[in-house]
Amino acid sequence: MALISLSGIDKYYGTYHALRDISLEIEGGEFFSLLGPSGCGKTTLLRTIAGFETPDKGVLTIDGRDMARVSANRRPTNMVFQSYAIFPHLTVAQNVGFGLRRSDLTKAEKAREVGAALEMVGLGGYGARAAHALSGGQRQRVALARALILKPKVLLLDEPLSALDKKMREQMQSELRQLQRQVGITFVLVTHDQEEALIMSDRIAVMFEGEIAQLATPQDLYLRPNSRRVGEFIGMMNLIPGRMDRDGSQMIGDIPGLGRLPIVPDLLTDGQGPGDCTFGIRPESMSLVFNGELPTGKFVDGTVVERAYYGDMTYYEVLLDGGTAPVTCSMKNLVSRPVLDAGARTRLAWEPGALIVFDAA
Amino acid sequence: MVSAPFLYAVLLLAVPVAAIVMFSFWSQSYLDLDTTLTLKNYREAAADPIYGQLLARSLWISLVVTVITVVTAFPIAYFISFHVAPGHKSLWIFLVTIPFWTSYLIRVFLWKVILGYNGVLNSGLLGIGVIDAPLTFILYNLNAVVITLAHAFAPFAILPIFVSLERIDRSLLEAALDLGETKVSAFLRVTLPLAMPGIVAAVLIVFIPTIGDYVTPRLVGGPGGLMIANMIQTQFLKLNNAPMGAALAVIAMIMVTVVATAFVLLNRRFLKGRS
Numbered sequence: 001m002a003l004i005s006l007s008g009i010d011k012y013y014g015t016y017h018a019l020r021d022i023s024l025e026i027e028g029g030e031f032f033s034l035l036g037p038s039g040c041g042k043t044t045l046l047r048t049i050a051g052f053e054t055p056d057k058g059v060l061t062i063d064g065r066d067m068a069r070v071s072a073n074r075r076p077t078n079m080v081f082q083s084y085a086i087f088p089h090l091t092v093a094q095n096v097g098f099g100l101r102r103s104d105l106t107k108a109e110k111a112r113e114v115g116a117a118l119e120m121v122g123l124g125g126y127g128a129r130a131a132h133a134l135s136g137g138q139r140q141r142v143a144l145a146r147a148l149i150l151k152p153k154v155l156l157l158d159e160p161l162s163a164l165d166k167k168m169r170e171q172m173q174s175e176l177r178q179l180q181r182q183v184g185i186t187f188v189l190v191t192h193d194q195e196e197a198l199i200m201s202d203r204i205a206v207m208f209e210g211e212i213a214q215l216a217t218p219q220d221l222y223l224r225p226n227s228r229r230v231g232e233f234i235g236m237m238n239l240i241p242g243r244m245d246r247d248g249s250q251m252i253g254d255i256p257g258l259g260r261l262p263i264v265p266d267l268l269t270d271g272q273g274p275g276d277c278t279f280g281i282r283p284e285s286m287s288l289v290f291n292g293e294l295p296t297g298k299f300v301d302g303t304v305v306e307r308a309y310y311g312d313m314t315y316y317e318v319l320l321d322g323g324t325a326p327v328t329c330s331m332k333n334l335v336s337r338p339v340l341d342a343g344a345r346t347r348l349a350w351e352p353g354a355l356i357v358f359d360a361a
Numbered sequence: 362m363v364s365a366p367f368l369y370a371v372l373l374l375a376v377p378v379a380a381i382v383m384f385s386f387w388s389q390s391y392l393d394l395d396t397t398l399t400l401k402n403y404r405e406a407a408a409d410p411i412y413g414q415l416l417a418r419s420l421w422i423s424l425v426v427t428v429i430t431v432v433t434a435f436p437i438a439y440f441i442s443f444h445v446a447p448g449h450k451s452l453w454i455f456l457v458t459i460p461f462w463t464s465y466l467i468r469v470f471l472w473k474v475i476l477g478y479n480g481v482l483n484s485g486l487l488g489i490g491v492i493d494a495p496l497t498f499i500l501y502n503l504n505a506v507v508i509t510l511a512h513a514f515a516p517f518a519i520l521p522i523f524v525s526l527e528r529i530d531r532s533l534l535e536a537a538l539d540l541g542e543t544k545v546s547a548f549l550r551v552t553l554p555l556a557m558p559g560i561v562a563a564v565l566i567v568f569i570p571t572i573g574d575y576v577t578p579r580l581v582g583g584p585g586g587l588m589i590a591n592m593i594q595t596q597f598l599k600l601n602n603a604p605m606g607a608a609l610a611v612i613a614m615i616m617v618t619v620v621a622t623a624f625v626l627l628n629r630r631f632l633k634g635r636s
Contacts, residue, residue: 017582052535072538089554099540150540
């Protein structure tokens with residue numbers, strides 16, 4: 001039995017349809033992410049679980065209990081807000097202990113709990129500090145400690161890392177993941193950052209316009225996006241308009257620049273038949289062939305149009321002979337590999353098994 | 362070098378205060394001003410019970426007016442901040458300032474019309490049979506002064522409280538609910554403490570001018586509702602005793618300073634570290 005179960009959730013703001021028939025189940029102990037661009041309804045969905053929004057239709061149960069008549073303050077959920085919502089008039093310890101007021105613990109027990117919670121998020125000894133004297137990363141830890149001290153069944157995180165700088169964000173990503181494994185509480189994370197979702201989650205629900213577009217593990221989502229839009233949203237993907245023709249029992253794809261080749265049914269996202277379609281391929285599934293390297297796959301020739309050097313990687317835009325638009329391909333920078341400049345002729349190797357076929361645009 | 366703003370401050374603020382303080386140490390002998398320094402006025406102010414009584418009454422009236430004004434202003438400010446659609450808030454604030462469109466004096470007179478023996482309130486209540494005879498405890502006494510002042514200063518209390526409520530991050534209230542508080546306890550634990558700077562500001566803004574008000578007690582206070590400012594005015598004009606009036610003014614000023622300082626310190630404590 002799933003810990004959180006949503007079925008047929010609909011939410012309107014006036015005439016705006018914010019959530020459209022959302023059904024999903026989140027298991028106990030899972031790190032679950034709601035991923036999507038801003039305005040896709042992911043935060044509304046999170047706030048619905050928290051009890052700050054009332055759905056117009058549908059049923060939400062947590063731990064088997066219908067939440068329709070349970071207000072936010074009595075739900076077994078706690079939230080880390082995007083702004084962290086640290087009480088500015090209280091100390092760090094008072095913030096962390098805020099929710100313990102109604103518990104039966106003695107004063108000394110509460111102080112011990114607060115100390116342990118601060119220790120857990122790496123803020124041991126910060127209890128007496130004024131909340132306003134904290135940095136962004138510390139505020140976030142206080143918000144985490146304040147929510148986790150109540151031992152909720154579900155921890156809801158609303159874009160918790162978006163206000164941090166890159167280094168801090170990367171550090172908190174791994175810390176959050178570790179913390180989740182350590183406490184075993186179900187985490188539901190809202191984010192617009194696909195990389196963050198891929199790094200941290202057990203499963204990801206990608207949302208567009210109030211609907212779940214795809215719900216899968218990070219690997220499945222990356223390797224087998226079920227639509228062109230998901231493919232484009234998660235990571236980088238070359239989209240090449242082309243067509244497929246039936247040849248006896250086989251489908252033959254005609255991909256400008258990459259050539260003609262048989263398409264096995266596994267590569268289709270929606271059982272596409274003959275006609276116009278879009279072929280997708282990730283930049284890392286194509287590589288430039290440098291002297292002395294023996295890559296596998298198919299080979300095509302082309303001209304480098306542009307390159308972007310990232311230190312560890314170089315991204316090349318290559319116009320393939322016979323292609324209509326340049327494709328992007330990423331190369332790991334090795335000592336033995338030169339960095340090509342625009343205008344250089346090159347040979348490109350690619351893996352036909354990495355192709356995905358989407359509907360035509 | 363003396364800068365223009367400094368000169369301006371000296372001329373308009375320091376010189377008048379210094380003149381008042383100086384006068385308070387002089388004395389009046391019939392028509393002449395005796396400029397020998399003396400504490401005679403202060404001794405007289407301490408000795409004659411009428412002054413102490415007037416000072417105590419002024420303080421009391423200001424405190425009551427302040428409490429009533431702030432307590433009634435808070436729900437209005439809260440309503441506008443939390444329950445009025447964001448696009449309509451400025452309209453509501455504009456409406457709050459409507460009393461300012463007429464002069465203070467006229468508003469005080471209007472209260473006379475409302476609270477009088479044959480006034481709007483009495484004839485209304487008589488008309489619907491709630492009372493048999495006109496109420497007399499509502500005009501020409503302390504109550505009338507309190508009602509009139511509380512009405513006059515309401516906008517001054519509403520605005521700072523509204524501003525402090527507006528500055529409260531609404532996610533703090535959701536966080537309080539999320540952590541198990543009810544709406545009422547979240548109000549007490551989060552909203553009220555965070556609104557404190559605005560409340561303290563409202564208290565100061567209402568308290569300081571009311572203690573020195575003399576129009577309202579003069580017009581609606583009757584003999585029992587007179588305040589220290591009325592006595593200061595009488596000393597200066599009718600009794601031609603400027604030194605005594607100055608001494609009373611200095612005493613009133615010290616009283617205000619003490620109370621205001623206490624509140625400012627309180628405000629600091631609440632404001633500490635707020636962004």
